[in-house]
Amino acid sequence: MPKSKIGVGVLGATGTVGQRFIQLLAKHPWFEVVWVAASERSEGLTYAEAVRWRMKTPILAQVANLRMAEAGNPTGAPKIIFAALDASIAAELEPRYAEAGCIVVTNSSALRMNEDVPLVIPEVNPEHLGLIPHQSWRKQGGMVVTNPNCSAIGLVMALAPLHQAFGLEKVMAVTMQAVSGAGYPGVASLDILGNVIPYIPNEEEKMEAETRKLLGHFDGARVVPAEFAVSAQCNRVPVEDGHTESCSVKLARTAGTEEILAAWRDFHPLPQRLKLPSAPERPIIYHSACDRPQQRLDLEHGAGMSVSIGRLRPCGVLDWKFTVLSHNTIRGAAGAALLNAELMMAQGYLNQLSNLEIE
Amino acid sequence: MPKSKIGVGVLGATGTVGQRFIQLLAKHPWFEVVWVAASERSEGLTYAEAVRWRMKTPILAQVANLRMAEAGNPTGAPKIIFAALDASIAAELEPRYAEAGCIVVTNSSALRMNEDVPLVIPEVNPEHLGLIPHQSWRKQGGMVVTNPNCSAIGLVMALAPLHQAFGLEKVMAVTMQAVSGAGYPGVASLDILGNVIPYIPNEEEKMEAETRKLLGHFDGARVVPAEFAVSAQCNRVPVEDGHTESCSVKLARTAGTEEILAAWRDFHPLPQRLKLPSAPERPIIYHSACDRPQQRLDLEHGAGMSVSIGRLRPCGVLDWKFTVLSHNTIRGAAGAALLNAELMMAQGYLNQLSNLEIE
């Protein structure tokens, strides 16, 4: 859409999600990485020297040679910043960048639940971007937009069409989460080889609160969280990539199998209509085979941005149960932020960029 | 308890569960294996020749040298038979052995839901053995007693004290099951390395039906299944041994954390009071650490017969949620049948054995 590529920065560029940003941005039609920052330790090194690269594709040469900036200092940062900092650091630095006039599109959980910060999945609640004008950072020209936790995003993609069509009353989700969700070094191999860890710190709380905010109503001034009950149980399993979730829902209005499948099949939301570059042609793919979705087979649909669903069947306690799978570091992290930025571009939130003209 | 060891047979002795029977019986104080049978293919071989042994301890020498009998023919079989046949074969052969006067203590699912066949966990519903006199096979001196599915047994052990103390209204369970539950060769490595398979054939149906039967009421003539709602979702994960289950329950009567923990802690059922050889001192172990139970740490408590529970916390949809772990091939299969036989011995169901006197 822009006439020439827009230079962007990546904050926390050496971590797992940071690397995924660098990888996905390497072939992005609108954005190009011109600035990378991480902790003081790597300041002055080139990106290639500073990073312990864990992606399967090589680092783009022009990014490999970028000099690392120090994350604590926004001076010299470009206007648009993709952020992948640890939550505790993000809580301090993201507002600092916004105050310095940056547009911070972040995967961190730090500000997600802030009243004036939009928590957005472009397919689900693009209208929540309407919170932006209420942010205090607008005075300096900055803003912050967040995407949800990797475990919430697959669930909410599956729930959104159901909530819209039938209304949700109760939601239960049990996750089986991949180790890449814990960053690097993350989970010790001795803790996970041949093992299930039935606990991920703060994950259940995030899933429950974010799900309600994402499916909440934006009344022009604030987001009123959805009122349905959500209960999450989060487990870590010995899988590299891809979060599987066993879900049950109770609907406000009775619906049959065909109606539910139709709700998913006919889900054709804004990013797909806008043909945003990272929007998968099919945001939701329903698999009719009885043993799907699986990481081995279904993780790379839509370049990791499609959410796979399977096993829709009646639930003896709530109404329906089904399984959801999503790619936790693409759809659930870096790809989510990228799609948010694309939506912001399409909706004019990045208009103020001097080097940019929307065609 | 018996003056000399009682000779028993193992039907389906070469499979995964059959091998576990042979292993556990090797050191049993009451029983000793004198007869082994499997399919026609291995007839006439010694057990050592016929089996592809996958246990970590060596085969007991006297069992290694037993000649394999052909499973189809009960002639020459001892009175007590531990059975570990595939369900489809068991449906035909278990009645045949019972008709021939054998006491069949089986892990197979074939007859579990039959009206006159007790489905028993000795800690939970020992009184269901009262169904035995109603079995048609009594005329020939035979009987059949079953233990539940490996995924039902951990759940029901955790539920039983709650049902007794507070009443259950709704139960949801999502399982993460080990590959050893599928037998050998079982799950292909290409299907499970780095993968979750969200489907196990017939497993959810078994869990739901068996849970209600196990917690049902024996009225002297038949078992009336418990009436609470159960919903199960079963997943296979890349773990060798041990099924983890994320559970939620709604109770009939309000209970606080302390009351629930006390119900589990004070659970001191019949097998423990009778000091049956395979009964673990602590049938239920509650772990207070936030990331327990885990296969790596908690699978071998009580020699694989204790059930581990952890993470009790309120549930936003039902009342309480918690995690259960049990050893699927010990507590969930061969050990379960062994404990059933011990209970039957202690309660006099094996009295007719000529070579046995209970002290």
Added chain:
Amino acid sequence: MPKSKIGVGVLGATGTVGQRFIQLLAKHPWFEVVWVAASERSEGLTYAEAVRWRMKTPILAQVANLRMAEAGNPTGAPKIIFAALDASIAAELEPRYAEAGCIVVTNSSALRMNEDVPLVIPEVNPEHLGLIPHQSWRKQGGMVVTNPNCSAIGLVMALAPLHQAFGLEKVMAVTMQAVSGAGYPGVASLDILGNVIPYIPNEEEKMEAETRKLLGHFDGARVVPAEFAVSAQCNRVPVEDGHTESCSVKLARTAGTEEILAAWRDFHPLPQRLKLPSAPERPIIYHSACDRPQQRLDLEHGAGMSVSIGRLRPCGVLDWKFTVLSHNTIRGAAGAALLNAELMMAQGYLNQLSNLEIE
């Protein structure tokens, strides 16, 4: 190169390697799949119905709808056949297809060591195609060309430049092989989760004999195997894709680190000069980081056709040791056969095809 795509067949199309053929051919510039065959069991089904598809990309629609032929019968098969049958079946069927006039480009081991059958890696010994005119099947217009075992191919790619530059005297290789090399269902998960199996049937014999034949001399009439000693030890490890090999070599002529690295770096063989579609730009990639190559990072270079080497260092027993990694089902199987067919096309062996003109 051809004006329109050439229709080809895949024999054994439903197996693991067969599926990889279908996947790789889906985007091939010269060939398109018009015929698929497997065992009698699937005759008459569509390919989509017959296959248990395990690839990460979907089946090409036009292939999904092809009707399965019965592998035993060459009638109706196209001229060019890619074959992925089990060795025991291949031994019977591949000659039958060649006798029926087909050009059989096969991954099977059945005929690899036959005197008049070329065993070819296009980067290493393209001149061995000169054996073709000596094949008895030429009378009927047929021929058979084979590619090596998945464990031999990475090793020989690494050895070829050394053999050419310095001469090889002794070669030792210990493999750590992925489960996908065993096909489907292949290795049982209970045998490989958390385990190393130090044995793969016939694998060591194949590696040793094939290495010598591949690096042997074609004297215009036959291939004289290379004379150096080779010793292989083959292990199966819990890895999905990618064979790692720890290698040691003794050279005929003394060489230093720089010379050896140069031999690999300057390896620019025929397929790359011909720009064959499946030839990776860099057939050998040397990684200087001390802990490379690794499956996680280095398996997809050159779309799975590059061979990765690392850790060159002196050996206390022979002269040099190093580690090799190659993708066992792409470079080591289906991709290998495809590259063979491309070489055959470029060298005129497929000229007789009526529907083909080489530009």
Added chain:
Amino acid sequence: MPKSKIGVGVLGATGTVGQRFIQLLAKHPWFEVVWVAASERSEGLTYAEAVRWRMKTPILAQVANLRMAEAGNPTGAPKIIFAALDASIAAELEPRYAEAGCIVVTNSSALRMNEDVPLVIPEVNPEHLGLIPHQSWRKQGGMVVTNPNCSAIGLVMALAPLHQAFGLEKVMAVTMQAVSGAGYPGVASLDILGNVIPYIPNEEEKMEAETRKLLGHFDGARVVPAEFAVSAQCNRVPVEDGHTESCSVKLARTAGTEEILAAWRDFHPLPQRLKLPSAPERPIIYHSACDRPQQRLDLEHGAGMSVSIGRLRPCGVLDWKFTVLSHNTIRGAAGAALLNAELMMAQGYLNQLSNLEIE
């Protein structure tokens, strides 16, 4: 042997090897843990509070309640110390404890190659304890004895009978090592799930040097390393416990299959003759099945102290090749040190202990 148990200390008691010491000593007939030390951080906590316990058996109650000492300070430490410190810390602290009069039996690599420090496997080179009187620490009553690296110990156990019977000329070994060898947290799960890492820092150097020292000749004053060539290649694989090694050897004297098998079978060394408590009845177990030894089946023989060998066959480059498996944290670490201490006790090196009488 001693009339009452001897109180011992464990230095580095909270690490992976330290925990294994605590676990193995819990049931030791001669020793009991009365003192535990680790870094300053845990000083004053009880052991149960300080440790992140990862063993499958619970902590012995009396050890759980011990107060942690600070490792830097030997004051108050008991005479006998089992040490499991990181090498860099051990280099400083082990001499400090020896100077303070302690008998340090250590698993650390820090002092292994010191001229006057015995590097001992009791089955292989018990006479190397003769170095002890040459240690400078004898003046203060202290001494240090080490055991080899976890990857050297299995290899050397297999080599010792061959070296004695036939003489070794060349040895090559390629290891596939379990993650538990790297301690905790050790290897990141993202680095090892579905992956092989062809590098372990310093491991190859240790294996090569230690193998020669262990099989060296003690001439009464010093150990002259064995002169044969050794070349090691070390890989990390996704296995929890147990190092597999593919080995090749060249012998000084020709030997046939039967002679080699006899050398292993007839290996009945000192610890077994002395019936030391941790000495396995069969120090070496040869498995004749073609696919053994394996972690899943062969790791727990001799309570983890037996070394398993299999696949003896001719090598095309050296003379013979075979596979070795040993338990890396029992035979390869804590169990090794324990057996060293038992040997020292039996040979009178611990005589000076006031509370001890050898019967």
